[in-house]
Amino acid sequence: MKVRLVDIAHARSGDKGDTANVGVIALQPNWYPLIDAHLTRDRVRAHFAGVITGDVERYALPNLKALNFLLHGALDGGGTLSLKMDAQGKVFSTAMLRMVLDVPDDEARILELPPAPA
């Protein structure tokens, strides 16, 4: 079943130099393991291909049911150098939430995940 990340997580992003950080937080604690399993470094790297110029780092905060991603080369130089509308990476959070996950039907049913609208 297709599940939209925006339906199972919330997020906040910010900047540090030319790096944007995106914290992704499970909307329900029991959805965290699923998000942890699906949002691998490779998956996030692929999601932001063509958006960022650098690599992706990934950290887990199981205590907060959250993952933290560092997206390097995300901000056209960052801070005052950047020409981007979103020079401080404030809305990389919702860019991350555009991700759609492929979840086995059984698992989705057990976790009561909201299906993506057709």
Place this chain on the structure above:
Amino acid sequence: MSKTPDPNRIVRVASGQGFWGDWLDAPRRQVEGGPVDYLMLDYLAEVTMSILQKQKERDPAMGYARDFIGAMESVLPAVVDRGVKVIANAGGVNPVSCARAVLEVARKAGATGKLKIGVVTGDDLLPRIDALIGAGHSLTHMDTGAPLSTVRDRVLSANAYIGSAPIVEALAKGANVVITGRSTDTALTMAPLRHEFGWGAADWDKLAAGIIAGHIIECGAQCSGGNCLHDWRNIPDLANIGYPIVEARADGTFVIVKHPGTGGRISVPSVTEQCVYEMGDPNSYITPDVVADFTTIHLADDGPDRVRVHGIKGRPATDKLKVSIAYRAGFKAVGTLVYSWPDAMDKARLADRVLRERLDRMGLRFDQSLTEFVGVSSTHGPLSVASGEAQEVQLRVGVRADDRQMVERFTREIAPLVLNGPPSVTGFAGGRPKVEEIVAYWPALVDKTVVQTSVEVLS
């Protein structure tokens, strides 16, 4: 300080300002809305110091966050009559002048002698840069690895991020207002807790708790319902939003609250969003005082608009301080035009092509140029999904170059497109785009031993 810790004693630190430009009414609302012991005001962002340095060059009495003077006017009665103490990094590159301006506020209000202002100095490394480089401190850029010598002649300001110790010292000397320069944002909250509870310089877990309390409230309302994505439609009464307050105990646990009757929301999700804001490696949040571990934070619902925070662990601090250096990095300008239905996006694209062809023909070469289509893809780029035809599109073109003339020339090519480019164009009332000098941020590390802070109490 050797105080017997009373486990039930609560110290309240209120956040009244999350950045220079935040809600002017917030400090007053924080001291009038209910009990608080300390008001914490954070004014400094990464390049703020350089702006203040420029102001000081023009007028030696300037160089601090002017908003703070108005804030002090509005909270003066609470400080003088009710003993609320104020801690702010508003001093910028001129904490002494800032303190004098605050004393003047007190004098005008008939409260001469009622303020004891602790002024923290020693963070300013600008006069010492060459000596430091000469002594082998290369002040290498933390991200790129380049030595500072590559931009030495363009450096505008250099300040070490200093920790809680001098603020604690000022409070111990009886200050009821503490003004610092480039303190870490988090130290402004941790220092009063350390002072009140007598935490030692090696009480790593408690210091880490104080730092994380500071991280949670340093962006003002961003942890109490502001900019909160979680359930945003249902967050009540944002117009009347309550800024956060830390209710701390001696054991390093604390509760995030806000004043009764205010809007916004303090919940586990709203606080979690702020916990991950501007986060790097959560295992090692490095500060001058302690390395805090964000993976040890535990949040628990503690009633309406109350979140309890506990379990925090810290490790010994490193032997380095971060240095915030600002340097001149060329010029930039951004021009915009708005195209309307029908075919708004096609018109905006054509306008961009025409503009670029003209810039090319003039031989203008920029270090960087960027075209974005606002309303279509400017925030999420290629991840954006088109849903129906855009009703209007703002074309937004930015350029950057070392040569001011080149950027200046670019700014004159935007307006002509209104008459000699694609049709259905508007939104140019602001005139030519402004050329802006770029002051860029250069983060570096320096040995702690080279930075000596000092505290002076003025009254």
